[in-house]
Amino acid sequence: MFRIDRSRPWPPDIDLATVRGTLRCIQDDIRRVPQFAKIVEALEEAIREIDKAKAKNPPQVVGGVVTHDRSVPFRRRNRG
Numbered sequence: 001m002f003r004i005d006r007s008r009p010w011p012p013d014i015d016l017a018t019v020r021g022t023l024r025c026i027q028d029d030i031r032r033v034p035q036f037a038k039i040v041e042a043l044e045e046a047i048r049e050i051d052k053a054k055a056k057n058p059p060q061v062v063g064g065v066v067t068h069d070r071s072v073p074f075r076r077r078n079r080g
Contacts, residue, residue, distance in 0.1 A: 020050045 027043040030036045 016050050016054055020047055023047055023050075 023043050023046055027040055027047075030043070031040050
């Protein structure tokens with residue numbers, strides 16, 4: 001289960017591209033069941049909202065290099 005790191009409680013870093021891809025896969029599976037048409041529509045709305053969030057918070061680029069993207073988590077290497 002996902003837990004928010006209490007040393008940095010908000011906002012959590014979320015990889016929106018992965019969330020979007022996961023929702024798209026779920027939507028493709030659910031689309032095969034006609035009774036789930038409203039779920040397909042709801043997932044499409046969620047995907048549109050993700051696209052809007054990505055558009056409002058594009059990665060910061062300095063000299064052609066992405067320096068920061070709030071939608072992709074920073075991962076530290078385990079030095080143990």
